[in-house]
Amino acid sequence: MESDIERAGRLILASKYVVGLTGAGVSVESGIRPFRGPGGLWTEYGEPPMDGYQRFLANPKEYWEERFIKRSGYRKQLYETFEVAKPNPAHYALAELEELGVLRYLITQNVDNLHRAAGSKKVAEIHGNFSKLRCIQCGSRYGREEISLETIPPHCPRCGGIIKGDGVMFGEPIPSDILRICEEETSKSDCMLLVGTSAFVYPAAGFPQEVKRRGGALIEVDPYETGLTPFCDVSLRGKAGEILPQLVDYIKAKLQPGESST
Ligand SMILES: [Zn+2]
Numbered sequence: 001m002e003s004d005i006e007r008a009g010r011l012i013l014a015s016k017y018v019v020g021l022t023g024a025g026v027s028v029e030s031g032i033r034p035f036r037g038p039g040g041l042w043t044e045y046g047e048p049p050m051d052g053y054q055r056f057l058a059n060p061k062e063y064w065e066e067r068f069i070k071r072s073g074y075r076k077q078l079y080e081t082f083e084v085a086k087p088n089p090a091h092y093a094l095a096e097l098e099e100l101g102v103l104r105y106l107i108t109q110n111v112d113n114l115h116r117a118a119g120s121k122k123v124a125e126i127h128g129n130f131s132k133l134r135c136i137q138c139g140s141r142y143g144r145e146e147i148s149l150e151t152i153p154p155h156c157p158r159c160g161g162i163i164k165g166d167g168v169m170f171g172e173p174i175p176s177d178i179l180r181i182c183e184e185e186t187s188k189s190d191c192m193l194l195v196g197t198s199a200f201v202y203p204a205a206g207f208p209q210e211v212k213r214r215g216g217a218l219i220e221v222d223p224y225e226t227g228l229t230p231f232c233d234v235s236l237r238g239k240a241g242e243i244l245p246q247l248v249d250y251i252k253a254k255l256q257p258g259e260s261s262t
Contacts, residue, residue, distance in 0.1 A: 006250060007234050008219045011217050015217060019191075020105070021108075026195050027085070027088075027091075028196070029089075048169075050171060060164070061153055065152065068149070078130075085114060087114045087117050089241040091120070093244035098119075108125055109197060111166075130165065135163050179203065186207045192217075192219070194220045219233060220232040
């Protein structure tokens with residue numbers, strides 16, 4: 001009888017345009033705590049204010065001092081974790097699927113940079129990337145070391161706009177360049193691979209719904225049932241770091257039958 005991994009692999013190989021969507025679950029095995037739920041950072045420290053972006057706009061200097069100079073509370077923990085976290089087998093498996101030409105694009109809700117660290121190139125970080133800075137006026141992105149902190153808040157070398165962290169705050173619109181990529185990729189996708197995400201937070205929550213609405217397939221990798229489970233064609237239960245490498249092995253064996261060991 002066909003296993004769930006085989007069914008998922010077969011669906012992926014039969015699809016024309018596979019797009020991945022990842023969430024916090026993919027990084028848990030890299031030691032990054034989720035925000036919500038048991039063990040979540042916000043569960044321990046409290047949720048940040050829902051109007052964070054408006055507070056930043058009202059006082060960007062204070063934002064910079066709190067976020068990048070003093071660093072306290074959950075943010076201190078979070079950034080210290082980000083700085084030492086390494087990709088896990090799930091991140092590497094997704095990078096390998098891209099290299100095989102099987103995964104066309106990856107949309108992630110994570111800001112931890114681990115997909116890029118694992119070698120994924122076509123990545124849309126819908127909530128930003130903690131290691132980058134972004135101008136709120138022209139949208140240019142910079143590495144931390146590219147921007148002088150002599151004056152706080154720093155201003156964009158290109159347009160003079162105020163610079164903030166690339167991570168999208170509560171109340172802040174998703175950067176339009178990233179949102180456009182996500183919508184374009186979703187509109188091309190006939191199969192979405194959902195890893196470690198309950199796709200609870202919009203706009204990411206709308207992407208799998210859109211693929212399903214157009215008759216595409218949804219494959220889920222998650223230890224637990226999620227809100228999307230009833231809509232999924234295959235649900236692979238377990239840790240992403242264990243499941244995805246098996247899925248890659250299956251796909252590789254089918255793509256290169258001559259080199260298969262089975
Ligand atoms: Zn700018």
